[in-house]
Amino acid sequence: MAAHLIGAERIGVSYPTKDVFEDVSLGISEGQRIGIVGRNGDGKSTLLRLLAGRQQPDTGRVTRRGGITVGVLDQRPDLDADETVRHAVVGDLAEHEWASQPRVRDVIAGLLGDLDADAPVGSLSGGQRRRVALAALLRGDWDVLLLDEPTNHLDVEGIAWLADHLRHRWAHGAGGLVMVTHDRWFLDAVCTDTWEVHDGVVEPFEGGYAAYILQRVERDRQAALAETKRRNLLRKELAWLGRGAPARTSKPRFHVETAKALIADEPPVRDRVRLRSLATSRLGKDVIDVLGVTVQYGDEPLFTDVEWRIGPGDRIGLLGANGAGKSTLLGLIRQAASRAGSTGVGELDAGDGTEVTAGRIRVGKTVRLAELTQELAELDEIADDRVREVIGRIRAAYRVDDEELTPAQMLERLGFSTAQLSTPVRDLSGGQRRRLQLLLTLLDEPNVLVLDEPTNDMDTDMLAAMEDVLDAWPGTLIVVSHDRYFLERVTDDQYGIVGGRLRHLPGGVDEFLRLDAEAQRQRADARRADAVGGSAGGRGSAHGAADASGAASGGLTGAERHAAEKEMASLERRAERLRAQAAEARTALAGLDQSDYERLAAEMARITALEDEAAGLEDRWLELSEQVG
Structure with missing residues (x-):
């Protein structure tokens, strides 16, 4: 125990x-x-x-x-x-x-x-x-x-x-x-x-x-079943009072298979064909084409030759490490959408020390782009208004899944209670303000929607409510989010900026993480190669002086230094190989039978041994680095 x-x-x-x-x-x-x-x-x-x-x-x-x-x-x-x-x-x-x-x-x-x-x-x-x-x-x-x-x-x-x-x-x-x-x-x-x-x-x-949701579905099913049985009991009690016959009932039993069956019978979360057809009727065939765009940051390219064709009804997730250029790329699309038509190099301003050096962005004439930003400043102007008053000024109705809903019904679908409709905007929580911001954006009826980190301040139930609303939204959707569950849940395709290039990611976030890790390793190898090349050049120009003065100064001779650096390079390669083996072994653990404790323990012991050996090599590398200076 x-x-x-x-x-x-x-x-x-x-x-x-x-x-x-x-x-x-x-x-x-x-x-x-x-x-x-x-x-x-x-x-x-x-x-x-x-x-x-x-x-x-x-x-x-x-x-x-x-x-x-x-x-x-x-x-x-x-x-x-x-x-x-x-x-x-x-x-x-x-x-x-x-x-x-x-x-x-x-x-x-x-x-x-x-x-x-x-x-x-x-x-x-x-x-x-x-x-x-x-x-x-x-x-x-x-x-x-x-x-x-x-x-x-x-x-x-x-x-x-x-x-x-x-x-x-x-x-x-x-x-x-x-x-x-x-x-x-x-x-x-x-x-x-x-x-x-x-x-x-x-x-x-x-x-x-996932297991929690499955069990909660079963809990709710049992609660509904219990309420039905309670009502039946009451009807039987009334009948007994009239006829004197005793009522009988049975205790409900737990069947998790029932919950699984409920999930198995659920239709897909989105009717992709229907949504794409609706989006095409609203947008036409031409939406946004990013054609050969290259952006330079100082002397270094931020991203190069980006080709990205975004069509009607596309639901796209955009991934990238901090500083990879996601916000810059979306900012350029936003600029081009404000002008429509074709916008070239001379008209695009990346800002913040970055410069567009090639390419153009073509935007369809019917595109109406809206962005749900991380900021909530636009709600400050209506902070004293009640939620009901705010939404009542915009539209009388909103159509979702062939059903016409009032803005109040839309808010309830987004998780607002009836009482909260009378709450001033300033008194809403961060998550409630976020949901109100989304509704106001949707009520403006854009046909291209950009969501920039939309999950901030949201609990899991409210995220599910937001996903439910977006599932029925008939337009082109671009999402930037660190919440990979939300990203893969509401989008159908993912793209990532990796190594300065825009890549399609059929494997989703897992593929992005793999490609990004490879790009980081390549950059690290290049830096090490540059460092070794630079130090080798320096040694070549002063080799004789080092040999002559090394022993007298109490430091390493030229030969000793060369041997130490050679050993350091070897240690680094061996430690990196051991770390990679340990990482692969950890990944493989997930595929093992988790009830086979003996095998799991043996694998963990092997992984620990690999990591300990790598740590020992790294300690030796540090000793040598102090000697080499």
């Missing part, structure tokens, strides 16, 4: 206007990886604070096993604005100390590769500061990690890295993880259990997000 780590016994939490928890008992055991889901405002972050000991329950108590260490990631990290990024993460450790620790190197490379280590924390954006706080936390050794929205401000590569890190951070059956996240792919990739917070209770489910 797994050892107990943290428990909550009959806890209750109340605020003046709401009872958040009432008589809740739960526990975290070693080996559990728990995801917390639920509507915004139902108490997910409160539960995390209770488990962390940062908030005390009004009733009941939270217990911990003696001696365990608990690390916590808050939504708003508390960092010293004056300290550097490096000091915030590794503290006073000397470089050779933290650089010799594989976990620290991995965390820094996975989360902070694009940041200046000497930059003060105060100069960073909110998202960058959060990544620094996450890196500082993951550097340490913890028995339990409690993470509040850990994927916020991470791109798809960062999220994939974090999922892999958390899966392999502890040995099998050790450590504990509890996290609040709306990222459904991340929940499936990491979690062994899901807790749903709702109506003052915490309901546990086995498995990640």
